[in-house]
Amino acid sequence: MKTILVPTDFSENAFVAAEYACALADAAGQKVQLLHVYIALYAGYGEEGNSVKQIKWAETESGEAMKDLVGTLTKQFPDVDIEGECVKGFMIEVVMDKLKKGENSLVVMGTKGATNITESILGSTTYEVIKKSPVPVLVVPIDTPDFAFQRVGFFTAYDDDELDALFAFQQAITLRPHLAMVHFFKKDEKAPEKELAHWQRKVAEAYPDWGVSYHAIPVEKANINAVTQIAQTEGLDLLMFARPHKSFFQKIFEPSLTKAIANYPTIPSLFIKT
Template sequence: MKTILIPTDFSKNAFVAAEYGCALAAASGQRVLLLHVYIALYSGYKEEGSSVKQIKWAESESAKEMENIVKTLKKQFPDVTIEGEYVKGFMIDVVTQKLKDGPFSLVVMGTKGVSNVAESILGSTTYEVIKKSPIPVLVVPTDTPDFAFKNAGFFTDYNDSELDALLTFSRSIPLNPKLSVLHFYTDGEHRDATEKSLSKWERKVRAAFPDGNFTFKAVQVDKVDINAVSAAATDEQLDLLIFTRPHRTFFHTIFAPSLTKAVAGYSTAIPSLFIRA
């Protein structure tokens, strides 16, 4: 059975993500591992005196919080196998090592979802996990509505690597939602050429995934940015956004530092899935 990894700091953001991750696990027949990483600060070369007390206190509090959250989630999702783990260290290091050692299908993390830079939109730790994770990372905003997985939006630049991303998506979350494949283009691009490229891309995707539930659309926008994504999500009534993350792609365009001012104030309650392609 596949396992969804859900890092948590026991905050409200993290709990919303944990609920979403457990609902997803219930729908897709997967297990859940909640992971908390605590930091105990100390001075000197040895963990002595007050340093030992701090570490023991952090460990004890982590154990209590983990027991409570696992108990709460098991009541909400009695059919899902939910386990909890807490270790001392740094979150990004522990998560990275976990992903190397364990057969996980997906990472689910929380975020506030409002800011003017990628690191703050996603949260610095979440952003680092997205950059380093070899498996898909699902980011769940605090104000996400009840779990829904019917209409997903896949944002494309017509790169062949995105076919691998679609395959990874289907394997990680075997729920087969309606998938709106969306390409953005601006006034500077010729509409006929864009439509021709879209038609070619549609044939390629349908050949690779003959059983997929796809629609394809080229969307003209003033600028390819977060605001365009938000507008498309509203128009298409999406409950999931999917981005691929190769070396240079739509992901970098949307979250590039040079465009951070343009996305100031962006807010969405739609979970976003980031897939390395």
Template sequence: MKNAILVPTDFSDNAWTAVIYAAHYAAKHNWQLHLLHTYHEFSNARAGIKFTEEVRTSMSETATQNMEKLETDLRVQFPDLVFTSACMLGDLSKTVLDLLQTDQYNFLIMGTKGAGHIKSATIGSNTFELIKKSPIGVLAVPQNYQHFKLEKIGLLTNFKESEAQLLRSFTARIQATLDLVLLHVTEKEESPALTDVEFWKEQIVQRFPIKNIDYCEKNAVYRLDYNMPIPKCIDWMIEKTQVDLLLVAYSRKSFFAQLFSRSLTKSIAHNLLIPTFFLRNDIKV
């Protein structure tokens, strides 16, 4: 039975933000929390065997000490929370994907920026990599996010069935009735027909545990005197509707893939205003 949340950490402040956010989820639903830290094996052809072993031992001991401190800090804030931890040698993305095959996790929750900008395996870049590969999606938490509230969610929509799959996947996991806002970005000021919007709203209310449903749209504009690209439209709608969490169906051909194509870590770190749940649109639930 799925009753746990997996949270990778590199012991950075942003990873800690994700840990605390996940702990709120776990405490609310009486789930377990699994903390994971991975580190790469030291290898240098010019180094001697003794030196190599000393470095490996030091890396393992440092990881263990950092995890013990994280556990202590977490117990201070959540004394009744049941959680486990592991420090494992290996690649983060591969290790996480292997663990997700056990089918015991409700959510994979990650921060959006790692401990160092120059590292090749930061939490941020791995977050994007796992968004593309995770069978259960990724709930990404913005850096320095301080609030936990889950009453109103926003669904970024183009009125496609894959978005209904996304909504089903999320609501089935949390077993709660929420308010929903449909967020739609228009282009060339071509709004969908009101009858189409109302039909989609009615379909969602009939199929999912939704209390209230609203609709918000914003037109994307690309002009020298006024620039409102798709990411800014999304931010505008989030602030206007005050949703607590955003749902996004990921597709390689979507605006999301285009948005993060240049600088993955930087883009993810600087473009999330609120926690966002990403799920590949080819996953059937």
């Protein structure tokens, strides 16, 4: 059974992401693995006793918080196998080590939040996980409504590498939503009709059983507003992007916008390394 990894700092936004992951796991027949990484901060110079106390305190606090979180989610999703783990270390390092084992098919993360101790670890590491993760990373904003997975928007540059992203999506998530293929081009340029027709044939050949629609949209500037507008117009439940290489981001978007969408998504957004 496939397992969704959900890093959490016990913030409100992380809880929303965990709920989303559990709803997705419930629909797709997967397991959920919650992960909290804590850092015990202390000063040196002979203060070993205090540092040991701080580590034990962090272990106890995180362990109790994880127990409560697993209990709450299990009540909401009784049919989902949910487990939790607390590890001392640094979030990005622990997450990457876990992903190297090949046991997780997907990572689900929140974007911003704060614990009662310090600023959210997730807020500063989500983008790093997206850049380094060998599996798809799904970012969930705090204001995400009830779980829905009917229509997914895939932002494409008509690159062959993006077919690999679709395959990774198929492997990570067994659900089959409608795919809305979205391509932006500049208003002062001609619509890429030949490229679109070529892309349609390739997608149909690779994924003949999927429901797919195609949208070539002229824009003044391909920015987060354009992404948000098409998401609203098409009633999309999820946005999907392939990266890195010469992807949609590098060809159409400014590099900084990749990070902006990752940190401040308007709806759940999936990032796939190709």
